[in-house]
Amino acid sequence: MTELTETLELKLVEPNAHKHRKLCETKQVYQNALQAAFNANCATQTEANNVVVNYNLSGYAKNALKKYVPQLCGGSYDANELHDDHPVRFTNEGPKLDHKPQNAIEWYIKIPHHDDYNLWLPAQPDPEQQEWLEALYAGDAKMGECRLFGRDGKWYLHVVATRDVEERPSSASETPIGVDIGEASLLTVCHRDERGTPATPNLWNDEGKRVRQLRETYFTATRRLQQRGSERIVESYGDSLWRQIDDILHTVTSEVVAYADQFENPVLVLEDLTHIRENMDYGAFMNRRLHGWGFAKLHAQIRYKATENGIRVETANPAYTSKTCHCCEELGYRPDQATFTCSNSECWVSEYHADINAALNIADCYLSGESHSREHTDGDDSAEEGGRLTGPQDSQADAETQQVTLGAYAS
Numbered sequence: 001m002t003e004l005t006e007t008l009e010l011k012l013v014e015p016n017a018h019k020h021r022k023l024c025e026t027k028q029v030y031q032n033a034l035q036a037a038f039n040a041n042c043a044t045q046t047e048a049n050n051v052v053v054n055y056n057l058s059g060y061a062k063n064a065l066k067k068y069v070p071q072l073c074g075g076s077y078d079a080n081e082l083h084d085d086h087p088v089r090f091t092n093e094g095p096k097l098d099h100k101p102q103n104a105i106e107w108y109i110k111i112p113h114h115d116d117y118n119l120w121l122p123a124q125p126d127p128e129q130q131e132w133l134e135a136l137y138a139g140d141a142k143m144g145e146c147r148l149f150g151r152d153g154k155w156y157l158h159v160v161a162t163r164d165v166e167e168r169p170s171s172a173s174e175t176p177i178g179v180d181i182g183e184a185s186l187l188t189v190c191h192r193d194e195r196g197t198p199a200t201p202n203l204w205n206d207e208g209k210r211v212r213q214l215r216e217t218y219f220t221a222t223r224r225l226q227q228r229g230s231e232r233i234v235e236s237y238g239d240s241l242w243r244q245i246d247d248i249l250h251t252v253t254s255e256v257v258a259y260a261d262q263f264e265n266p267v268l269v270l271e272d273l274t275h276i277r278e279n280m281d282y283g284a285f286m287n288r289r290l291h292g293w294g295f296a297k298l299h300a301q302i303r304y305k306a307t308e309n310g311i312r313v314e315t316a317n318p319a320y321t322s323k324t325c326h327c328c329e330e331l332g333y334r335p336d337q338a339t340f341t342c343s344n345s346e347c348w349v350s351e352y353h354a355d356i357n358a359a360l361n362i363a364d365c366y367l368s369g370e371s372h373s374r375e376h377t378d379g380d381d382s383a384e385e386g387g388r389l390t391g392p393q394d395s396q397a398d399a400e401t402q403q404v405t406l407g408a409y410a411s
């Protein structure tokens with residue numbers, strides 16, 4: 001078991017004037033308390049406590065100061081370095097993370113202002129760090145100290161997060177497992193056995209159906225409720241439906257990792273999100289955004305759970321995964337959602353399960369070297385794309401949904 005640590009950066013999305021003022025206040029009071037405790041040369045937590053207790057700060061900021069100041073005073077810290085842009089530190093119990101995937105800005109963070117008063121703010125994470133947020137939100141990673149600071153007129157929160165991961169020895173023979181995310185089956189996995197024959201495919205059809213139902217229920221119901229102006233109900237109802245969807249995704253992603261775990265030196269091969277967009281026929285605008293949401297979320301969950309179990313994850317860049325024959329590599333077509341038909345008369349594949357065919361193509365991309373691990377990707381890679389698919393600029397409908405939520409979080 002190894003512990004991974006990462007500092008997650010969350011950009012607080014355009015706090016309104018009121019919240020901006022509160023953040024400035026927190027920063028100023030914190031700075032004053034820090035200066036006073038430093039000037040008093042507090043070498044112990046008790047001494048620091050006696051000074052900071054008088055300041056109108058949250059207990060989490062005070063506790064962080066009690067730990068921090070004795071370190072400064074005990075060390076060879078230069079007082080001149082006690083500059084104005086010191087971040088406001090909070091102990092880990094203070095800030096809280098919330099997730100509302102139905103909104104354009106999905107993540108929310110609670111910043112303690114002072115006792116009994118907190119600020120909820122929408123927060124934009126680094127798309128590369130989405131797997132960490134998923135892990136934190138699911139309780140599979142631990143939050144450490146948090147630091148609030150301003151930079152170029154914007155506010156950020158740095159969250160130190162840790163999680164335990166397994167290390168497994170790698171062996172010569174790898175088992176690439178193609179992971180296809182689709183409509184009919186939420187997820188399909190397949191690999192080839194040592195003779196190259198497609199083996200043990202697994203599909204999550206019922207889960208796909210259930211997610212579609214919940215999504216439809218959400219849109220029908222919220223539209224109706226919004227027309228009636230019942231925005232509070234929209235929010236709580238929406239939250240409960242999306243929690244159910246999230247539960248399904250967690251079940252499925254855990255099962256995918258368990259599936260991979262049974263093979264020798266497994267490598268989970270995910271499709272690049274850019275290509276998913278090219279490969280799929282999208283319906284309405286909102287639908288497209290939700291596909292983006294689902295893909296990004298499934299990917300993030302698979303990534304962190306695989307890492308947790310010492311299983312590698314690679315991204316493949318296949319073009320036309322759903323339209324290429326896994327056997328002869330000719331282009332075929334899909335007469336319906338579930339079926340792939342090969343147009344090569346020489347090929348033994350006439351009709352094949354479309355999702356399994358796609359999963360095999362994805363796995364084969366890894367073998368043919370058309371894949372890359374995340375570390376080697378450039379700025380235009382899948383994660384970036386995933387972030388964009390669910391970005392705030394996506395639609396008017398999103399902006400409206402977000403208004404509703406911002407309303408409920410306004411303090």
Ligand SMILES: [Zn+2]
Binds near residue numbers: 325327342344348349
């Ligand atoms: Zn074929």
